[in-house]
Amino acid sequence: xTNEKEFKVTAIKDGTVIDHVPSKQLFKVIExxxxxxxxxxxxxxxxxxxxxxxxxxxxxxxxxxFEDDDINRIALIAPQAKLNIIRNYKVxxxxxxxxxxxxxxxxxxxxxxxxxxxxxxETRFLAQSSDNGLLxxxxxxxxxxxxxxxRIITKEES
Amino acid sequence: MMKSLISIxxxxxxxxxxxxxxxxxxxxxxxxxxxxxxVVGSIFFEPSTRTRLSFETAANRLGARxxxxxxxxNTSVSKGETLKDTIKMVANYVDLIVLRHPLEGxxxxxxxxxxVPVVNAGDGANQHPSQTLLDLYSIQKTQGRLDNIHITMxxxxxxxxxxxSLLQALSLFNARFKxxxxxxLQMPAEYKTYLRGKGLAFEEHTDLIRNIGDADILYMTRxxxxxxxxxxxxxxxxNSYSLKKSMLAKAKPTxxxxxxxxxxxxxxxxxxDTPHAYYFEQARNGMFTRMAIxxxxxxxxx
Ligand SMILES: [Zn+2]
Numbered sequence: 001x002t003n004e005k006e007f008k009v010t011a012i013k014d015g016t017v018i019d020h021v022p023s024k025q026l027f028k029v030i031e032x033x034x035x036x037x038x039x040x041x042x043x044x045x046x047x048x049x050x051x052x053x054x055x056x057x058x059x060x061x062x063x064x065x066f067e068d069d070d071i072n073r074i075a076l077i078a079p080q081a082k083l084n085i086i087r088n089y090k091v092x093x094x095x096x097x098x099x100x101x102x103x104x105x106x107x108x109x110x111x112x113x114x115x116x117x118x119x120x121x122e123t124r125f126l127a128q129s130s131d132n133g134l135l136x137x138x139x140x141x142x143x144x145x146x147x148x149x150x151r152i153i154t155k156e157e158s
Numbered sequence: 159m160m161k162s163l164i165s166i167x168x169x170x171x172x173x174x175x176x177x178x179x180x181x182x183x184x185x186x187x188x189x190x191x192x193x194x195x196x197v198v199g200s201i202f203f204e205p206s207t208r209t210r211l212s213f214e215t216a217a218n219r220l221g222a223r224x225x226x227x228x229x230x231x232n233t234s235v236s237k238g239e240t241l242k243d244t245i246k247m248v249a250n251y252v253d254l255i256v257l258r259h260p261l262e263g264x265x266x267x268x269x270x271x272x273x274v275p276v277v278n279a280g281d282g283a284n285q286h287p288s289q290t291l292l293d294l295y296s297i298q299k300t301q302g303r304l305d306n307i308h309i310t311m312x313x314x315x316x317x318x319x320x321x322x323s324l325l326q327a328l329s330l331f332n333a334r335f336k337x338x339x340x341x342x343l344q345m346p347a348e349y350k351t352y353l354r355g356k357g358l359a360f361e362e363h364t365d366l367i368r369n370i371g372d373a374d375i376l377y378m379t380r381x382x383x384x385x386x387x388x389x390x391x392x393x394x395x396x397n398s399y400s401l402k403k404s405m406l407a408k409a410k411p412t413x414x415x416x417x418x419x420x421x422x423x424x425x426x427x428x429x430x431d432t433p434h435a436y437y438f439e440q441a442r443n444g445m446f447t448r449m450a451i452x453x454x455x456x457x458x459x460x
Contacts, residue, residue, distance in 0.1 A: 141281075
């Protein structure tokens with residue numbers, strides 16, 4: 001209890017706090033944002049209590065501010081994530097992530113016969129939300145990848 | 159980017175109608191040197207003699223010269239060259255590329271890296287838009303219209319890319335569809351959802367003979383053995399979706415049978431001399447349609 005509370009209040013002076021990340025997606029989010037390549041001070045916690053998600057993760061990055069295009073890359077796996085922009089220990093801005101209409105180079109195409117799975121071609125999808133969640137239609141093979149078949153391209157693959 | 163023809167969605171309804179009108183002009187006068195001095199690259203990463211001859215003849219009849227290859231043996235591709243590098247190289251030399259490649263999406267990618275128009279002559283199981291346009295041309299020519307056609311599609315409706323593209327194209331013309339397929343090879347749900355979204359009527363049946371009478375067009379497709387896990391199941395299906403002359407007794411006099419060819423045994427040879435058989439003329443129409451496509455992509459609408 002005290003540990004958790006302490007973590008929550010551990011403040012950063014300037015930077016970004018990414019809140020409401022599903023715990024099981026934490027490491028993917030870190031990977032998609034390429035955080036391992038930064039020298040900034042980064043703290044994260046997972047399996048924290050959340051009314052919205054039941055169980056959430058949080059990432060705090062000192063002295064780093066994201067462009068919308070970069071941060072929206074995590075929308076595929078953490079659509080409810082919230083960004084708190086911190087300046088001088090105060091939250092100066094709150095932002096939600098939005099799924100971009102065109103998704104480039106993050107997801108893999110589900111179709112094993114797709115050119116993107118055989119040659120060095122960056123994937124590109126048209127994103128659409130449906131009753132069954134997010135649908136990604138491949139701009140090349142025209143097949144649709146859904147949230148069940150969604151695979152995020154890892155650093156080693158790209 | 160240059161205008162290419164990769165998927166049937168790349169052409170609007172007006173563009174499709176324009177291409178059909180040009181095709182009719184080329185049928186009246188099949189040798190027109192509109193493209194004298196132009197060079198067309200015919201790049202076939204897998205053999206497809208029928209499609210290649212049709213495109214190459216179309217280019218020749220327009221007065222263009224043709225270069226290219228008809229399979230990848232003895233080319234740098236067999237040494238592992240990427241599609242991008244091959245396309246970049248060929249695009250340096252030619253004014254238009256006709257591409258056949260086994261990977262799905264390859265044609266769209268080629269159009270992105272080439273600085274000349276690309277015509278997709280088949281990218282795996284994905285698209286083959288010139289086939290769709292020649293099907294439309296054949297329907298228009300035999301029925302005198304494209305609107306409100308009753309079409310019965312038969313055979314492999316699950317994997318058959320030609321029926322999927324034709325369905326999408328005919329949906330612009332208020333067609334009525336009947337799908338006749340064995341349970342293993344039914345029309346995929348996404349296409350039925352697409353038709354419902356457009357408010358278009360369709361029926362699904364497994365029985366062929368009772369669904370011929372109201373058709374303007376009977377569109378037959380090849381049922382391939384490799385689609386079946388059980389060879390006995392294939393034998394059964396093969397016979398029940400094979401069209402015989404005796405089954406045409408109740409057909410409309412104007413009904414025409416189309417088939418993308420080559421056929422195996424979906425259409426009995428006895429059907430060939432009935433007035434309903436149209437698949438050989440359909441293939442001939444392909445050449446005029448491809449002339450119209452190439453001329454349109456290189457010269458635009460006149
Ligand atoms: Zn794909």
